Structures are given as C-alpha cells and as structure tokens.
Amino acid sequence: MTSKLPHSSSLLQIHWHPRVLWIGIGCERGTSEQLIEMAIQQVFKEHQIAENAIAGIATIDKKSDEVGLVELCQKRNLPLKTFSSDILSKISVPNPSQVVEQEVGTASVAEAAALCAAQCQTLLIAKQIFKPSSPSLQGAVTIAVAQTPIDNG
Numbered sequence: 001m002t003s004k005l006p007h008s009s010s011l012l013q014i015h016w017h018p019r020v021l022w023i024g025i026g027c028e029r030g031t032s033e034q035l036i037e038m039a040i041q042q043v044f045k046e047h048q049i050a051e052n053a054i055a056g057i058a059t060i061d062k063k064s065d066e067v068g069l070v071e072l073c074q075k076r077n078l079p080l081k082t083f084s085s086d087i088l089s090k091i092s093v094p095n096p097s098q099v100v101e102q103e104v105g106t107a108s109v110a111e112a113a114a115l116c117a118a119q120c121q122t123l124l125i126a127k128q129i130f131k132p133s134s135p136s137l138q139g140a141v142t143i144a145v146a147q148t149p150i151d152n153g
Contacts, residue, residue, distance in 0.1 A: 019055040021124065022081075024114025024144040025069060026059065026100065031139025032132075033071040039130040039141045047125055047145075055148065056081055058117035060088060060109045068139070081117045088112040095127050110144040118146035 023040060044051050056079040063069055064082045073080045085105035093115070096107035106112060110127045125145040132138065 018150065019053060020118075020148040020150060021049070021053045022055055022058050022114050022117035022146050022148065024058050024110040024112065024117065024127075024146065025063075026109030026113075026127075026142040027063065027066065027068065028139040028141075029066070031066070031068045031141050032137050033068040033075070035130065035132055035137045035139055036068050036072050036141050037075075038137075039128070039143050042130070043125060043128055043143055043145065049124075049145070054078060056117060058083065058113035060085060060104055060106065060113065062104060063109075081113070083113055083116050087116060091115050092121075094123065110142040114144040114146035118148045120146050120149055122146070 025036065027036065040051070054076070057069060057073055058081040059066070059069060061082040061084050064080070069080060072078075088108060089106040089112075091108065091112035093108040093111040095111060098107065100109060101107040111123060114123060115121065123144055124147045125143075127142050127144040129140065129142050131140045
C-alpha cells in the first residue's frame with residue numbers, strides 16, 4: 001500500500017503567537033473605542049505584527065476609567081495595566097513630550113507605559129499619533145508597543 005503525503009501548499013498551517021506585546025496608550029479624554037481600535041490595527045498592519053500577540057494595554061492611572069480603553073479591553077478580553085505618573089516619569093523614552101508632561105506629570109504615557117508593562121527597556125514600535133479622519137470618531141490616541149522578553153530557558 002502506497003501513501004502519498006499532500007503537497008506542502010495544501011497542508012494546514014498553524015501560526016503560534018505568544019502574547020508578549022504590550023500596547024502603551026495615551027489618549028485625549030473621550031477618545032472613542034473605534035479610534036483606538038483603528039490605530040492599533042493600522043500600526044500592527046504597517047509593521048506586519050499579529051494582533052493575536054497582544055498581551056494587554058497599558059496607560060497612566062488617570063485613564064483607568066477611560067471609556068474607549070475600558071470598552072476595547074473588554075471587547076478583546078485584554079488586561080488594562082495602569083501606572084502612576086511618578087512611575088512613568090522615571091522611564092527613559094525616545095520621544096518625551098513637554099506638552100504631555102504639563103498635562104499629566106510625565107513626559108511620556110504611551111512609550112513609558114508599554115515599557116513598564118512589558119518590563120523591558122526597548123520599544124518594538126515608538127509612539128505613533130492618530131487623529132480621526134472622520135468627524136464621527138472622537139479624540140486622539142498615541143500608541144507604542146513593547147515586547148516582553150521571551151525566556152528560552
């Protein structure tokens with residue numbers, strides 16, 4: 001009896017995406033869940049990164065009740081980690097902002113929160129700022145991505 005293996009192009013492919021990416025988010029008060037979602041999708045598409053690898057969302061504690069962030073985390077079943085401005089202000093980031101520092105007491109929210117949550121020192125994606133192209137979407141959002149170190153031991 002002879003058995004033939006299927007041609008490699010017809011084999012089922014499995015892609016494993018460990019949840020190691022933390023998205024740091026800074027946003028204007030009232031930013032819609034739709035705008036945050038669109039920004040994440042755009043960044044991940046541009047950088048060819050799987051959204052299935054997202055471990056969670058990180059931000060400043062003043063945004064712990066931000067409706068758009070809370071809705072997004074619930075929708076995607078992701079944890080929301082928050083950090084105080086004291087903690088975030090101690091993190092060295094490539095793109096600090098004096099405007100953000102005057103507003104919330106730290107020169108970085110998105111980049112610093114991503115680094116804190118991932119417990120690493122290098123960003124995978126530096127901050128990207130998104131403003132709505134449609135009047136139906138509210139707010140503005142800043143996104144940065146950091147990767148938790150993978151222990152291969």
